[in-house]
Amino acid sequence: MANPLTRSAYMLGQAARIGAYFGQYWLSARVTRPVKPPRPIARSTPKTGQILADLRKLLRRDWENVEAGHYRVPHDLFAAPVDALRTAPQYFRDLQAVERRRHDRQSQEIFAARREDWDNFPRYYLQNFHYQTDGWLSRESARLYDHQVEVLFGGGADAMRRQALVPLASVLHERGVRRAKLLDMACGTGRFLTFVKDNYPKLHVTALDLSPDYLEEARDGLSPWRGVDFVQAPAERTGLPEATFDAVTCIYLFHELPAKIRGQVAAEAHRLLKPGGAMILLDSVQLGDNPDYDGLLEYFPVAFHEPYYAEYARSDLDALFTAAGFRVEATEVAYFSRVMTLRKPAD
Numbered sequence: 001m002a003n004p005l006t007r008s009a010y011m012l013g014q015a016a017r018i019g020a021y022f023g024q025y026w027l028s029a030r031v032t033r034p035v036k037p038p039r040p041i042a043r044s045t046p047k048t049g050q051i052l053a054d055l056r057k058l059l060r061r062d063w064e065n066v067e068a069g070h071y072r073v074p075h076d077l078f079a080a081p082v083d084a085l086r087t088a089p090q091y092f093r094d095l096q097a098v099e100r101r102r103h104d105r106q107s108q109e110i111f112a113a114r115r116e117d118w119d120n121f122p123r124y125y126l127q128n129f130h131y132q133t134d135g136w137l138s139r140e141s142a143r144l145y146d147h148q149v150e151v152l153f154g155g156g157a158d159a160m161r162r163q164a165l166v167p168l169a170s171v172l173h174e175r176g177v178r179r180a181k182l183l184d185m186a187c188g189t190g191r192f193l194t195f196v197k198d199n200y201p202k203l204h205v206t207a208l209d210l211s212p213d214y215l216e217e218a219r220d221g222l223s224p225w226r227g228v229d230f231v232q233a234p235a236e237r238t239g240l241p242e243a244t245f246d247a248v249t250c251i252y253l254f255h256e257l258p259a260k261i262r263g264q265v266a267a268e269a270h271r272l273l274k275p276g277g278a279m280i281l282l283d284s285v286q287l288g289d290n291p292d293y294d295g296l297l298e299y300f301p302v303a304f305h306e307p308y309y310a311e312y313a314r315s316d317l318d319a320l321f322t323a324a325g326f327r328v329e330a331t332e333v334a335y336f337s338r339v340m341t342l343r344k345p346a347d
Contacts, residue, residue, distance in 0.1 A: 001254060001289045002067045010066065013057050013077035014155075017141045020084035021155030024091065028151060031092075032099050037125075037302045045295035055156050058335040062159040071165040074158065075198040084155075094133055103132040109307040110135040122234060124258050126211060130304045136210070142217035146191050153336060160337040161251060165199065165281040167341040169329065171247045171278045177203055180246040183272060184208065185235045185265065186253040190218025196249075197225040206245070210234050234259035238272065245272050248279040255284045255312040262315075266324035276346035279326065282339050287313045289333050 002010075046054075066073055074080070101107065110118075111126040118126060118137065127135055132148065134141040149157045171178050177200055185192050187207040196205060207222065208231040209215050215230050222228050233239055235253060248269045256264050269279045287294050301309040317340065318328050326342040333339075 001301060002073070005064075006073060007063065007067075010063055010073055013074070013081070014062075014159075016078070016081035017084065018055065018059075019089075020081045021150045021153075022055075023083070024088055024151045024226070028092075028095060032095065033103065033170060035102055035303050037299060041295050041298045043291075043295035045299065046292050050292065051154065052334055055154055058156050058159050060336065062162060065162070070169050071162060071195065071199050074162075075194065080158070083149040084147065084150065087144070091144060091147050097133050098131045101128060101305075102303070107131060107307075110137060121210065122261075124261065124308075125234075126237055127307065128305055129256060130306070137212045137213060139216060141213045142189055142211070145214070146189055147153065154291065156335055158186065158191070158195075158199055159283065162190065162195055162333045163332070163337065163339050164249060164251065164280050165195060167278070167280050167339065168196070168247060168249065168290045169199075171280070171341075172203065175246040175277070180204075181244060182206070183245045183248045185238075185248060185250040185269065186210070187218050188214050188251070190221045192249065192251045193218070193228070194221055197222060197228070202227065205229070206231060206240075207236065208233055208238060208240075236268055238263050240272055242271050246274055246277045248273055248325055249282075250279065251282045253283065254281065255306065255309050256310050257312075259311055259315065262312075263320055263324065266321050266326070270325045270344055273344040275333070275344060276313055277344050278329070279321075279344070280339070280344040281317075281342065282337055284309070284312070285333055285336055285338050286315070286317070290328050293336065 065071060065272060081301045107128045109128050120339045125136065129135055129210045130148070132141055153160070180203060182196065182203060182205045184205060184207050187193055187209045188208055193205055193207055207215070208217050209218065210232065212232055215232055219230055221249065231238065231240065235250070249268065253265070257265065273279065285293060285297070286296055297313050300306060321328060321342050329341040330341050331338060
């Protein structure tokens with residue numbers, strides 16, 4: 001059990017983090033113009049006070065997981081708020097370009113560039129997701145991505161990611177940490193894997209992503225730890241051997257995918273898992289998960305270029321994973337995220 005000094009340090013570090021990121025969220029809202037939706041949003045949206053209350057609830061849950069021994073205190077507890085302030089000037093400079101794309105509805109700069117080294121990327125991938133500069137295909141984008149996500153969630157993104165560590169801990173201890181192998185599908189900058197390796201330094205992990213630039217960022221972020229392989233491939237067609245992994249994690253990928261590709265990724269995860277292994281999905285909440293947020297979920301793909309989000313928010317994920325051969329073991333909601341544990345039958 002964590003001692004009072006550790007608890008005080010956690011609370012202080014998180015207060016500084018929320019102050020840095022939520023402050024930038026507040027300022028961003030004042031230097032940008034809202035986007036008018038093509039039709040009125042039918043559902044109401046929560047007030048800032050409710051969002052902050054729910055964020056505090058997430059942090060209480062995060063601390064309770066630390067206290068229960070599910071995972072360690074964040075490895076960058078005090079470095080993160082400093083990094084948030086250091087990256088702020090770059091974030092606000094790029095926000096001007098994002099704002100221009102948002103109001104001009106320019107989301108196809110990546111596809112229009114048609115670089116030869118992009119020929120092997122699927123068409124759905126060559127877009128300016130979130131209206132961000134360079135889409136997923138530059139090192140500058142990779143360096144800014146985690147900061148942009150943290151600002152969007154007021155500093156709660158990492159705490160949401162860590163909720164996937166709870167079911168992962170159960171799977172790893174069941175399978176044996178020293179013998180187990182983990183695949184992180186669409187690892188992005190490797191942010192989630194830094195928490196995994198901080199808790200399980202001897203666990204062998206594979207970081208897979210389609211973007212070479214994000215993989216390089218992940219390589220840098222994970223450099224303090226050994227036992228990490230990096231693979232550049234699409235999640236729906238990894239090229240990895242069948243029944244290789246004891247656990248597959250997938251963090252904030254599915255809402256970025258067309259419906260057909262989501263089914264292919266689920267099937268690929270099932271193929272890659274050993275019998276009895278588990279997939280842990282952490283992604284955006286869906287309509288009905290928290291009715292108070294339904295209006296925000298309707299507005300989100302309007303304010304940000306999220307071409308597949310509206311369909312994702314209404315899709316039946318239980319049916320999708322059942323069709324891929326999984327058994328849905330558990331589903332939980334944490335702030336703006338849902339966490340699903342999906343088991344491949346042992347037979």
